[in-house]
Amino acid sequence: MDFALSPELIALRDRTRQFIVEKIIPLEGDPRETPHGPTDVFRQELIGLAKTAGLLTPHASKRYGGLGLSHVEKAVVFEEAGYSRLGPTAMNIHAPDEGNIHLMEQVATPEQQLRWLVPQIEGKLRSCFAMTEPAPGAGSDPSMMLTTAVRDGADYLINGLKWFITGADGADYVIIMARTEDGQATMFLSDMDAPGIAIERNMDSLDQCFVGGHSVLRLTNVRVPQDCILGELGKGFRYAQVRLAPARLTHCMRWLGQARRAHDIALAYAQKRQAFGQRLGDHEGIGFMLADNDMDLQTSRLHIFQTAWLLDQGERCNYESSRAKVICSEAEWRVVDRCVQIMGGQGVTGETAIMRIFTDMRGFRIYDGPSEVHRWSMARKLLDQKV
Amino acid sequence: MDFALSPELIALRDRTRQFIVEKIIPLEGDPRETPHGPTDVFRQELIGLAKTAGLLTPHASKRYGGLGLSHVEKAVVFEEAGYSRLGPTAMNIHAPDEGNIHLMEQVATPEQQLRWLVPQIEGKLRSCFAMTEPAPGAGSDPSMMLTTAVRDGADYLINGLKWFITGADGADYVIIMARTEDGQATMFLSDMDAPGIAIERNMDSLDQCFVGGHSVLRLTNVRVPQDCILGELGKGFRYAQVRLAPARLTHCMRWLGQARRAHDIALAYAQKRQAFGQRLGDHEGIGFMLADNDMDLQTSRLHIFQTAWLLDQGERCNYESSRAKVICSEAEWRVVDRCVQIMGGQGVTGETAIMRIFTDMRGFRIYDGPSEVHRWSMARKLLDQKV
Amino acid sequence: MDFALSPELIALRDRTRQFIVEKIIPLEGDPRETPHGPTDVFRQELIGLAKTAGLLTPHASKRYGGLGLSHVEKAVVFEEAGYSRLGPTAMNIHAPDEGNIHLMEQVATPEQQLRWLVPQIEGKLRSCFAMTEPAPGAGSDPSMMLTTAVRDGADYLINGLKWFITGADGADYVIIMARTEDGQATMFLSDMDAPGIAIERNMDSLDQCFVGGHSVLRLTNVRVPQDCILGELGKGFRYAQVRLAPARLTHCMRWLGQARRAHDIALAYAQKRQAFGQRLGDHEGIGFMLADNDMDLQTSRLHIFQTAWLLDQGERCNYESSRAKVICSEAEWRVVDRCVQIMGGQGVTGETAIMRIFTDMRGFRIYDGPSEVHRWSMARKLLDQKV
Amino acid sequence: MDFALSPELIALRDRTRQFIVEKIIPLEGDPRETPHGPTDVFRQELIGLAKTAGLLTPHASKRYGGLGLSHVEKAVVFEEAGYSRLGPTAMNIHAPDEGNIHLMEQVATPEQQLRWLVPQIEGKLRSCFAMTEPAPGAGSDPSMMLTTAVRDGADYLINGLKWFITGADGADYVIIMARTEDGQATMFLSDMDAPGIAIERNMDSLDQCFVGGHSVLRLTNVRVPQDCILGELGKGFRYAQVRLAPARLTHCMRWLGQARRAHDIALAYAQKRQAFGQRLGDHEGIGFMLADNDMDLQTSRLHIFQTAWLLDQGERCNYESSRAKVICSEAEWRVVDRCVQIMGGQGVTGETAIMRIFTDMRGFRIYDGPSEVHRWSMARKLLDQKV
Secondary structure: OEOOOOHHHHHHHHHHHHHHHHHHHHHOOOOOEEOOEEOHHHHHHHHHHHHHOOOOOOOOOHHHOOOOOOHHHHHHHHHHHOOOOOHHHHOOOOOOHHHHHHHHHHHOOHHHHHHHHHHHHOOOOOEEEEOOOOOOOOOOOHHHOOOEEEEEOOEEEEEEEEEEEEOOOOOOEEEEEEEOOOOOEEEEEEEOOOOOEEEEEEEOEOOOOOOOOEEEEEEEEEEEEHHHEEOOOOOHHHHHHHHHHHHHHHHHHHHHHHHHHHHHHHHHHHHHOEEOOEEHHHOHHHHHHHHHHHHHHHHHHHHHHHHHHHHHOOOOOHHHHHHHHHHHHHHHHHHHHHHHHHHHHHHHEOOOOHHHHHHHHHHHHOOOOOHHHHHHHHHHHHHHOOO | OEOOOOHHHHHHHHHHHHHHHHHHHHHOOOOOEEOOEEOHHHHHHHHHHHHHOOOOOOOOOHHHOOOOOOHHHHHHHHHHHOOOOOHHHHOOOOOOHHHHHHHHHHHOOHHHHHHHHHHHHOOOOOEEEEOOOOOOOOOOOHHHOOOEEEEEOOEEEEEEEEEEEEOOOOOOEEEEEEEOOOOOEEEEEEEOOOOOEEEEEEOOEOOOOOOOOEEEEEEEEEEEEHHHEEOOOOOHHHHHHHHHHHHHHHHHHHHHHHHHHHHHHHHHHHHHOEEOOEEHHHOHHHHHHHHHHHHHHHHHHHHHHHHHHHHHOOOOOHHHHHHHHHHHHHHHHHHHHHHHHHHHHHHHEOOOOHHHHHHHHHHHHOOOOOHHHHHHHHHHHHHHOOO | OEOOOOHHHHHHHHHHHHHHHHHHHHHOOOOOEEOOEEOHHHHHHHHHHHHHOOOOOOOOOHHHOOOOOOHHHHHHHHHHHOOOOOHHHHOOOOOOHHHHHHHHHHHOOHHHHHHHHHHHHOOOOOEEEEOOOOOOOOOOOHHHOOOEEEEEOOEEEEEEEEEEEEOOOOOOEEEEEEEOOOOOEEEEEEEOOOOOEEEEEEOOEOOOOOOOOEEEEEEEEEEEEHHHEEOOOOOHHHHHHHHHHHHHHHHHHHHHHHHHHHHHHHHHHHHHOEEOOEEHHHOHHHHHHHHHHHHHHHHHHHHHHHHHHHHHOOOOOHHHHHHHHHHHHHHHHHHHHHHHHHHHHHHHEOOOOHHHHHHHHHHHHOOOOOHHHHHHHHHHHHHHOOO | OEOOOOHHHHHHHHHHHHHHHHHHHHHOOOOOEEOOEEOHHHHHHHHHHHHHOOOOOOOOOHHHOOOOOOHHHHHHHHHHHOOOOOHHHHOOOOOOHHHHHHHHHHHOOHHHHHHHHHHHHOOOOOEEEEOOOOOOOOOOOHHHOOOEEEEEOOEEEEEEEEEEEEOOOOOOEEEEEEEOOOOOEEEEEEEOOOOOEEEEEEOOEOOOOOOOOEEEEEEEEEEEEHHHEEOOOOOHHHHHHHHHHHHHHHHHHHHHHHHHHHHHHHHHHHHHOEEOOEEHHHOHHHHHHHHHHHHHHHHHHHHHHHHHHHHHOOOOOHHHHHHHHHHHHHHHHHHHHHHHHHHHHHHHEOOOOHHHHHHHHHHHHOOOOOHHHHHHHHHHHHHHOOO
16 A cells, blocks of 8 residues: 655646646637637647646557556656646547557557557647437437447448537548448447538537537438447447446546546635735634535545556456546536636636636536446446345 | 515516516627627617616616616516626616615705716616725725725815725716725715726626626726715715615626526426436436525525515615525525526536526625625624514 | 404414423423324323313314314414423424324214214323334335225225334324235225224334333234224225325414424523623624524415415315425424534433424325325326416 | 564464453443443452453553554554453553554653553543533534643643543543644643532433543633643644554454454354245345445454554554544445344344444444545645546
8 A cells, every 4th residue: 555656746747737837827818719619720839838837638648659658657747647637638638539549559450559649648639539429329228329339341431429429620530420231239430521420500508618519410321431340340339348447537636637627726815815804714604614625625536546556457447447437526516516616706707717627527427427326337337236 | 475476577577587588698608798798888788678678777766767666576577687697788787876766866965966966867877886905905805995085175076995806897977985084985976987986907707797897997086076976975885785685686686697597597408308218307316406495586586585575674684684595695506607507507607598597697696795794794783683 | 455354363373382391391301202202191291281272182182172273273282282392292383293183073984083082182081093014015105005904794804014003002092004915095084993903013213202202013803883984995095195185284283383392492592602802693604594494484484375375265285285395394304403502512412302302203205195196196296286 | 565464463463362252351341331431430449350461552652561562563453452442442452542652652751641541541640631522612623622721830831621521421531622822832731639620510421332432621810830731832732743644543452353353243143043935144235334334344453454554664654544444434434334233123232242343333434533624634634636
């Protein structure tokens, strides 16, 4: 049992912290932040800053130009990156690219990696992941997937409607989940400018931090050759799990940074603002909220660390990543909600970064599986235990 | 003890419900809804609809053209109005005008009423209420007010900085709280185009439902003649209480309508959407949320009714209105948060009205006194009780 | 809409309050309070006090010697009775007799009423209600009932095992739920000293306030003649509903009295005890708990009143009584848990009445249907609504 | 960062687990369990079992016959011991002896250790810690201490009234906190049979797991020679901190064992009991509670581990032990409360161990500092941070 971070990791953490505070936070509020995330031009500028700082795509393997971070190392670095809503974009560790990079490293062929992964790690390409569908298709329940991939000669023809496709607008390539004729799910790779892929509309969303926002994607006879199958036929759901367990955890890490940022702003306010004869924070009603914040932040961090460590040991962590996801998404949300309350009127305005953290974060309790789906999945595993 | 509504009130309720559903909800999403609320042109169109329906400014006295609703009657009608975010604007019962109309009826001189109140009840004028100030001025603690009113001949010269002034942008007149030389607080009336009144900026806010949004107001040597004092000198805080107890309660009513709207949308979705082999609502995890929603809605309604009834009996209800405000603002918020969760991904998008209810309502736990201030005020009264 | 109590009801309330404070509370801690409730001798002494005060069995019809209280009147009087854990026993309104009296008035034949109900209303007899069974029998799910009633000549022979039979030890008669050969449930009446009825053991329980505690009841060829069927054959579950909706609500009323008692003790303590330089209650952390207590108490009261009023209008209130039961059992529990916390070390000792309220009340979230069953029942009804 | 336990620790954990399950749990319900804990004879029998198993007083230094466990090792072993309410008594790691042993090792003179500590570690002596006082003395706020120690020749004469003195009845020696003439607090050691020490009464308490229960202790001219001062004059509060930070944490560990026990019982029940057509646990309403239990258990465990590790690094951990205490006492309580609910009627009876865990554990949110005092202490430290 050892909770110490190595000196190298501490140095990397501090370097990331400094980068975020000095280079990235000053850019918050730049007019190139749109309701559908930073523009691609702005993104390129941010990526340039991270590259200069040696902090671009740090989770990618060293052979592809990353820092080859372990899961525990990601826990430390991604929390720091998340301290600014622009940090993950700058460091190329935002969703869905972060998870796609991970998946492509694990599953893609060398040719596929050369074509898509390598430039993506360099920040030159963006990707999206097309799984969820509107009713009556696959939402929380992936087994309801309606998108089909039908064999046509040496190729597959894909048809379907996807929505909530994060980052689709402006993406260079897409990973599509579709059902082949035997009913199995398979992942396909395609350039986004392939014939038959159309963005029907961009969805108006509560969060504004994802580059490209979220789109409705119409797939009409999209032709995918066999060498663009990602991994093996019929293993789509298995790969989705490969992608999801760590991807859930990196969400926890980045949002922990956002929650800590909100807490720091609220704490500084509670230290200074006077009300009813004393500092705001000297009121127990406020002081208790600050203590609760710290408890929730540290609880999140400990679950992230433990699950990351298990992943580093080679465990699949389906259970633990569900657990960490529920705990972090709910605890971090409580932190941000309390911060809004501590700030009073300012909490519901753009006077500080908290309002945007509030709107950006609410979806975290829903995406990558709502709390209810994870609780149910955990319950079934507990019920299978021998007591 | 009688929980029955009179046949007349039921008829009025049903008429209001029909008006909101048929005339107002179809206008939601009109491009004239801006981040700072409906435009004034749009507002005039909405008001015209309510006037035609005989539902304009129903809380005003009959002699001024209102329906002279009692507090209990308001409870019923305002909940219905609140079912659409545009309903209160249409019926001229939105904040801050609703509370200002109430205050002006109670305190203003006949001349002041003729000049400002009568056209306001007709929907021709809008008003704002300028009390809160940035640090180190009056936020939750009104005793910290820094704005001054200094005698200058027969007039007063007012100087200060106000913020979170709802509806200021486009308002015709303003009620200003300021401190006279003896340290007492007084309310002053002024046209908004008077020299020295300047809107420094409109604040970027989480809510978007208030006409005019929220502004920062600079007051520089604003000259107010004596006959524009509202009520008596030095009674500003007393009148603020006159205004606040019922104003808090009408917030509870309108937001109850919004919470019920969110619940209805989520319930309809839970009745139809399939997941994991059954209707969403057939999952206990979702079904329990629906039950909790109903409990929170009915709890809010009962506290509103009881406090409204007490106000109708002539009680001041400072305690009860604090209690109702805390209970409703927190219970109605829980409802909306659950609805977001039930909707899944759609809950955090503009696909339904819920996302806007979510962003519009969060401030309700803060304005007109955050929960913490009300809890503390309640505690002090309980501690003074003889047990 | 009218929240006023009639002068007669206020007088009755005050008379009950005085009776409880002056005559009953001084008897709390009497050594005849056992782990399985007051002894029968003690019970008789308590009943004598209520008879003298004219407050015995007030919910029974006037023609049987009660006060013929409406449900709303019961709400007021039972809360006062519940202010002492001995009050309901003294006034003969404790569970299960209170509900059994109600059921017997509704359903029993004149002969049955003469034999059992009349002396019960006079406090001379006690009864119990034998429905729940150990696994795999009927617990929360009554449809799983295993106890059988088989026709034998003109009689029925009943066999089965019941548990959690409150008040069985020392009861004079029992209402037995059993399944006849057609699978339908029927209620049967029997003296407790009938051959074949045996108390296997008394259960060790967290609550200690019920006369006779809770027993395991073995039924072995209990012979019941036809004229001891309660109501009609096959209507057992229907009558159980007749009994349950109001019985749930009277639980809410009595426990509200207990919760208010705990709050009053904690409030008095917070007014006097000093800590960290001020009165305990002057700490916001404690003051907020007092405010939350008051909110929970009043919320419970309002739901009780509304549901009682609906019952008085002739409504069946299955939904509303479920709702009130969940709300009250959870809100009143929160009150008591907070009171334990406010009292500090004393809260977990017998220094005040709070510890016993804490142990007596926990079961209220479970019996007469756990919160989960009620939430689910509510959810199904909501899902059947046309939105 | 390393979450692995050493093979030696895993072996010790498994050995302890086996000991508790095979030797101790069968003794639960022994009639020598009284409302004030196991009798001393029963305690000796339990201690004999632990000695035979090589598990007696494992936290004591090896030179005194213990296993010299580090804090992290204690975290593992104490959780296992706590799986039975009799486990800590058997292994001599119950409160207050466990904390007193720790304090005596740190602060006592060799003579004091020989006289009291060595036989205590062997399980032959029991001790108590006399700090808290009834109003207006020291409760949560130790600065209000009224007990005095006045110099009389070479000795001190101690006078005062203490209450909630756990284990006093039957203890062999006592550590008394008293105020000397200069107002400073000092710790004194005395045999319990010294003249002037009288147990006024044993308090009726919710918990029944502590040997000797909780007593009111009257100190009347208790004569203590100088060589029975524990540590240095005037350092009483400092030593109390030395004792408290780890003592809080060992509470967290033992109660974690109790909470896990409750969860295991409830889980086994949810796996078997049928209701409404499926296993209890297959209902989401129950399954979610099981998942929440697991989250709360693991959260508690992680905070215990981290704080224990910090203590092992030589940190004082005042902040972290407060945090862990609040988190564990509240999370473990939620687990037990849910287990009561899952069990239905059985949850509030002695049919399983859960009822006793429920009554034994409630005080944990209060003793060693109620949650409110710890939250406030944390808040002040956060407010002193430079953000």
